[in-house]
Amino acid sequence: HNALDNGVTVNQLKEWNNLSSDLIIVGQKLSVGENAKASESTPSENNKSESNATEQPAQQPKEEKSTQTTQKSTTSNESSNNSSSAQGNVSKELTVTATAYSKAEPGMSHMTATGIDLNDNSRVIAVDPSVIPLGSKVYVEGYGEAIAADTGGAIKGNKIDVHLNSVQEVNNWGVKQVKVQILD
Known part of the structure; x- marks a missing residue:
């Protein structure tokens, strides 16, 4: 003031x-x-x-x-x-390597593997479905609540890709270790 x-x-x-x-x-x-x-x-x-x-x-x-x-x-x-940070109970918590991607990157689609339109809901992460089931609600440290709704060729094992709205944000995010909680 x-x-x-x-x-x-x-x-x-x-x-x-x-x-x-x-x-x-x-x-x-x-x-x-x-x-x-x-x-x-x-x-x-x-x-x-x-x-x-x-x-x-x-x-x-x-x-x-x-x-x-x-x-x-x-x-x-x-x-x-x-503790349980988001609405819902935490059914599983894991530490993953998180990279970021954006529909704004050249050649990227705004439709996810599960048919969510990133223009309507950009709080999405790409996962390895054998680790985090597609459709799961998750809480990602440093990112917030999101839906596991996308997959990626490089996203295997304990890796996730968080969706951000701009290429600049993707560059700022880089690669980090984060905790992911899978919510019921």
Whole structure:
């Protein structure tokens, strides 16, 4: 809220304050502006009293809340990785090598092996049907819920191919080890 008032981006704030992440800790003092440190001490009375009046009440609760939401999302992530993360019960969990593909790639069809149109439902993974039965609802770590609705020549054994909407996203995904939960 305050950063926007000053026309400041998150990246600028991070740069000025040598922050490596977007997380701001309650009570942390941030500098705004290239000469943040110099300008902070120069305008004494005017700036201080004004910013105290506006910043303190507004910012404290906001910062605390954002810290709580961060913690909350971490815990929900943890529970989603370990316990049943999605609707339905987990009938099987396995670790697989995940690559990605996109209907946007040249020569790719938007129809899957099971007849799902990726234009209607893009949350699809390609599987080896002997490992993950086609039609299974799955939860893929780092991807979310999807349907095992496609196959691929290279997708044999504990391998999956997640469908993403753009070639750029496919390149960003690369190859990773992820947990897959098969949901009932």
